[in-house]
Amino acid sequence: MAQIPLSYYQNDDVVFLAQDLLGKLLVTQIDNKLTAGIITETEAYRGLDDKAAHSYNNKRTARTEIIYARGGVSYVYLCYGIHKLFNIVIGAENVANAILIRAIEPIKGIEHMLERRNKTKLNKSLSSGPGTMSQALGITMGHNAQSLNGPNIWLEHFKEIAKEDVISTIRIGVDYANEDALLPWRFYIKNNLFISKK
């Protein structure tokens, strides 16, 4: 299966892309272990005018600088000192948009994911949630600012999700963003088991 080209990520419509990413395969090859899962849940963040985004109001710091890169690289950051949250940088250069990948449905290398998560059985808790998903795929802070044309992380086409099977709701954990906390920029696949929260 072919990698999705970097040009795909350079679309400035981050809200559209967040929906379009559903059903795509997120693949990592880390520590010589190939793991992959279908993207089942995403959230869009728009730097220009979205108070929930780290790059809100085009704020630039050492951390957020990577979000201004041309689309098609990773943005990984540490949350609560424990969790590595994986984002995809979107848009043209100097456009500070990103998409948080919140959950995947495991497809390949499930035994590696179970081992990384210290589990024995495949169930919802393996990879439905931004922190656990990164752990299952082996993503760490060292995978920040990596190109999504490999060799460690890339996306592939897998299946199309019908429009009526895409649910959009408000994002999670962004109450601090005032009115922007109400934007319906979280998307997930209807009736999929691997969703962080209903």
Next chain:
DNA sequence: GAGTAGATCGGCT
């Protein structure tokens, strides 16, 4: 099953 405290550290003020 629901509710909550504790973990743990880089980035910002």
Next chain:
DNA sequence: GCCGATCTACTCG
């Protein structure tokens, strides 16, 4: 020095 785009374990019922 404070706090977060979270997860888990533990309590209480």
